Amino acid sequence: MVFAMRASLFITCYNDTLYPETGRAVVRLLERLGVELDFKAKQTCCGQMHANTGFRGEAFSQAKRLVRLYQDAETVVVPSSSCVAMMRDQYPGLIEEMGNEELRKQFAELIPRVYELSEFLIDLLGVEDVGAYFPHRVTYHASCHGVRALHLGDRPYRLLAKVRGLDQAPLANVDRCCGFGGTFSVKNAEVSSAMLAVKLQDVMATGAEYCTALDNSCLMHLGGAMHRQYAGMKTIHMAQILASTETEPAEAFA
Amino acid sequence: MSHAATDRPELDPRLAAPFPQAAAQTLRNPQLRKNVAHAIDVIQAKRGRLVAEKTDWQDLRAAGSAIRAHVLENLGFYLEQFEERCTAAGGQVHWAADADEARRIILDLLRQENASEVIKIKTMTSAEIQLNPFLEANGVKAYETDLAEIILQLGEGEPSHIVVPALHVNRSQVREIFARRMGLENLSDDPKALTNAARTYLRQKFLTIPTAISGANFLIAETGAVSVVESEGNGRMCLTLPRAMITLAGIEKVLPRYQDLEVMLQVLARSATGERMNPYTSLWTGVTPGDGPQRFHVVLLDNGRSKILAKPKERQTLKCIRCAACMNTCPVYRQTGGHAYGSVYPGPIGAILTPQLMEMHHAQTLPFASSLCGACYEVCPVKINIPEVLLDLRAAVVNQERKQGVRFFDPMYLGLRIANLLFSRAWIFHAAQFFGRIGAKLVTRKDGWIHSLPSVGSKWTQTRDLRGLPSQTFHEWWAARGSEPGKEAK
Numbered sequence A: 001m002v003f004a005m006r007a008s009l010f011i012t013c014y015n016d017t018l019y020p021e022t023g024r025a026v027v028r029l030l031e032r033l034g035v036e037l038d039f040k041a042k043q044t045c046c047g048q049m050h051a052n053t054g055f056r057g058e059a060f061s062q063a064k065r066l067v068r069l070y071q072d073a074e075t076v077v078v079p080s081s082s083c084v085a086m087m088r089d090q091y092p093g094l095i096e097e098m099g100n101e102e103l104r105k106q107f108a109e110l111i112p113r114v115y116e117l118s119e120f121l122i123d124l125l126g127v128e129d130v131g132a133y134f135p136h137r138v139t140y141h142a143s144c145h146g147v148r149a150l151h152l153g154d155r156p157y158r159l160l161a162k163v164r165g166l167d168q169a170p171l172a173n174v175d176r177c178c179g180f181g182g183t184f185s186v187k188n189a190e191v192s193s194a195m196l197a198v199k200l201q202d203v204m205a206t207g208a209e210y211c212t213a214l215d216n217s218c219l220m221h222l223g224g225a226m227h228r229q230y231a232g233m234k235t236i237h238m239a240q241i242l243a244s245t246e247t248e249p250a251e252a253f254a
Numbered sequence B: 001m002s003h004a005a006t007d008r009p010e011l012d013p014r015l016a017a018p019f020p021q022a023a024a025q026t027l028r029n030p031q032l033r034k035n036v037a038h039a040i041d042v043i044q045a046k047r048g049r050l051v052a053e054k055t056d057w058q059d060l061r062a063a064g065s066a067i068r069a070h071v072l073e074n075l076g077f078y079l080e081q082f083e084e085r086c087t088a089a090g091g092q093v094h095w096a097a098d099a100d101e102a103r104r105i106i107l108d109l110l111r112q113e114n115a116s117e118v119i120k121i122k123t124m125t126s127a128e129i130q131l132n133p134f135l136e137a138n139g140v141k142a143y144e145t146d147l148a149e150i151i152l153q154l155g156e157g158e159p160s161h162i163v164v165p166a167l168h169v170n171r172s173q174v175r176e177i178f179a180r181r182m183g184l185e186n187l188s189d190d191p192k193a194l195t196n197a198a199r200t201y202l203r204q205k206f207l208t209i210p211t212a213i214s215g216a217n218f219l220i221a222e223t224g225a226v227s228v229v230e231s232e233g234n235g236r237m238c239l240t241l242p243r244a245m246i247t248l249a250g251i252e253k254v255l256p257r258y259q260d261l262e263v264m265l266q267v268l269a270r271s272a273t274g275e276r277m278n279p280y281t282s283l284w285t286g287v288t289p290g291d292g293p294q295r296f297h298v299v300l301l302d303n304g305r306s307k308i309l310a311k312p313k314e315r316q317t318l319k320c321i322r323c324a325a326c327m328n329t330c331p332v333y334r335q336t337g338g339h340a341y342g343s344v345y346p347g348p349i350g351a352i353l354t355p356q357l358m359e360m361h362h363a364q365t366l367p368f369a370s371s372l373c374g375a376c377y378e379v380c381p382v383k384i385n386i387p388e389v390l391l392d393l394r395a396a397v398v399n400q401e402r403k404q405g406v407r408f409f410d411p412m413y414l415g416l417r418i419a420n421l422l423f424s425r426a427w428i429f430h431a432a433q434f435f436g437r438i439g440a441k442l443v444t445r446k447d448g449w450i451h452s453l454p455s456v457g458s459k460w461t462q463t464r465d466l467r468g469l470p471s472q473t474f475h476e477w478w479a480a481r482g483s484e485p486g487k488e489a490k
Helices: A014-020 A020-032 A046-053 A056-069 A080-098 A101-111 A117-125 A142-150 A157-159 A189-206 A216-228 A238-241 B021-027 B030-052 B056-072 B077-088 B099-112 B124-126 B130-136 B147-154 B171-184 B191-208 B232-240 B258-273 B305-309 B314-319 B323-331 B330-338 B347-357 B373-380 B386-404 B413-425 B424-441 B456-461 B476-479
Strands: A004-009 A037-038 A076-078 A114-116 A137-140 A210-213 A234-237 B091-096 B118-122 B140-145 B213-215 B218-222 B225-230 B242-252 B282-285 B294-301
Touching: A004 A020, A014 A216, A014 B294, A014 B424, A014 B476, A020 A037, A020 A234, A020 A238, A020 B476, A046 A080, A046 B386, A046 B413, A056 A101, A056 B413, A080 A101, A080 A114, A080 A142, A080 B476, A101 A114, A114 A117, A114 A216, A117 A157, A117 B099, A117 B294, A137 A157, A142 B373, A157 A234, A157 A238, A157 B021, A157 B171, A189 A216, A189 B021, A210 A216, A210 A238, A210 B091, A216 A234, A234 A238, A234 B347, B021 B030, B021 B330, B030 B323, B030 B330, B056 B077, B056 B258, B056 B314, B077 B091, B077 B294, B091 B099, B099 B130, B099 B242, B099 B294, B118 B191, B124 B130, B130 B140, B140 B147, B147 B171, B147 B191, B171 B191, B191 B232, B213 B232, B218 B258, B225 B232, B225 B258, B232 B282, B258 B347, B294 B347, B305 B314, B305 B347, B314 B347, B314 B386, B323 B330, B323 B373, B330 B347, B347 B373, B373 B386, B413 B424
Parallel strands: A004 A037, A004 A076, A076 A114, A137 A210, A210 A234, B091 B294, B118 B140, B118 B213, B213 B242, B242 B294
Antiparallel strands: B218 B225, B225 B282
8 A cells, every 4th residue: 555644643541542433533534544653552641631630740750751752653543632732732831841952852752743633634634525425324523622722613514514424414513522522521520411411401402323523532421421311322432433434433432 | 688797708728728619619509500601602702893993902912911021020119109209299109118108008097187987989909808808807898890890899799800809790680789788678689779778878878977088909100100901980089089998919919101002991891891991981080179089099919929020031021911801711710700719819820929929838739730731821911921831830839838748648649740750761651551551441331431449530530531551552563563654453
């Protein structure tokens, strides 16, 4: 095979452990588009959980680890907006405070080469039609980090619009948080659940079969409630929709 | 609905319940949640329309932010300038280091006026220092004149919002309070009838009580002027009829120039109430013989503010102009309402302001009362990066607790320390995934999902399931697939 581009996949800790099908879909999708993918076996976590819970020292050591690990990567692609937001918004402060000059330089060189999946497809590869087929009614949940940290804008909608057979269902109050918020979901479980209940009303009102997003964390939250409630909807990461074709449909959830 | 004193929410952060506990209670109040969501939706829709019509909104935000940041960088200079100019115009400036001193200064001033009663324009700063109960205990009855504050005062309630303090009360509840406290048995819940009842009640206060207390939206250093913006005209009455006026203002409220109001009034009205201009914008400078109050005092309150000012990242908290746009857009506030925050300053700004005003001794849960969705930062007219400050305060709380070792065996702390170890080396992480998979089998049902988890995990499974761990992680799949790209693994 001839590859137009090389990229290193940062799968993220929770996708590796809980949602490997998302990673498999990213691999299938990007290789289909002619990207030579590399996967660094030493990767673990970006440090977001620690940073957001006030464990800055730990967050920094994970940040340092990640920056050094990806130093030689041409491009890094990440199928999780919140982890990219962590790197862009929180790494500078952590590294400024605890890092040395060398790490600052390494980070400054790395960060422009880190792309969230939809950014990678649209901004770097310049594709909107990825040749996908997914004959279902789908609503897109715009995660807070995707909307307000990465400013993904209409990128996800443009990608979904080109998927054959896909019927996009608009979601009311699309920029309202689902209530996950990492450890917020257990530290403030009652408030988080109330936010989830309200979000789910909007999501279910779309009449979609699938709710998709570029963050499996929100989908874990929404999907967990859908499963609890025997709701007639499932969650699916957008990578799986984009990887899906007539001959190789999206991997179904367990 | 009863408004008995025992139902009164606790807004003293030293005494209030931690946020999660207080929120769990308000979440169970459907009337409150409906009132809050409805009121917020109305304000938000108006704000959205009026912000959208300003093509230069982002420029205005940038200007507002720059003005406020400049003030904070030079606060000492502008405060002294304000004192000098205000004094020259016939006002008298008093400095209060803390709530106690501010209360005593105000009481002394009221005693000089021989006042046993005082009328008030809505001021959250006076609620911050718990002025009304203090005055009452010292023989001075304070009468609120803002409609929402009257509702709360007569109904023995507490503010749940900084711009619309009675946002959680609907009009049938207002009718009940007015009917009971004003002796108007046949009062209807028509807004006009309610307003008329309040007007009759207020008119008598305005005409008989010659002493007033106000807050300040802005202090103008250049001219020594004070500005108050309001919607009902009660402020205008308080600023013209009384013989003496006492203004209580946080030291951060100062603006350099009169001209800065151009920016600040535009962003404030649109952000706060979704209006192009406030119905009443009052500006007064010292004392004008024969016109308005003849004795004028400004009490400048520190009460923890200069300590916030000293911290470079947290300093931005003091840029706040109290528009409440952050709480109106906050998905947490929308569910819980304001009382759960246990402070007169609720919502996202309250979650960062309250713990800092309390010098981090209290309100340890407030910095965690956010999903970090970022909506507050997006709407803030002076660009306070609330999520950034929340994170910093979280780190401060955690550092303090770790130093004291108070939560060493707390499951969350334990979990995060273990997680840090796992993430430090890939082989440890992979081993943990392996053993985690075996452990998870114990709690995974036949449908492949986890319906119930122990310890901290039970907080998740109280309302959501969790899919069981897949039999193969991604990195295992990748390794099994071999190094040759394009080759699928089994």
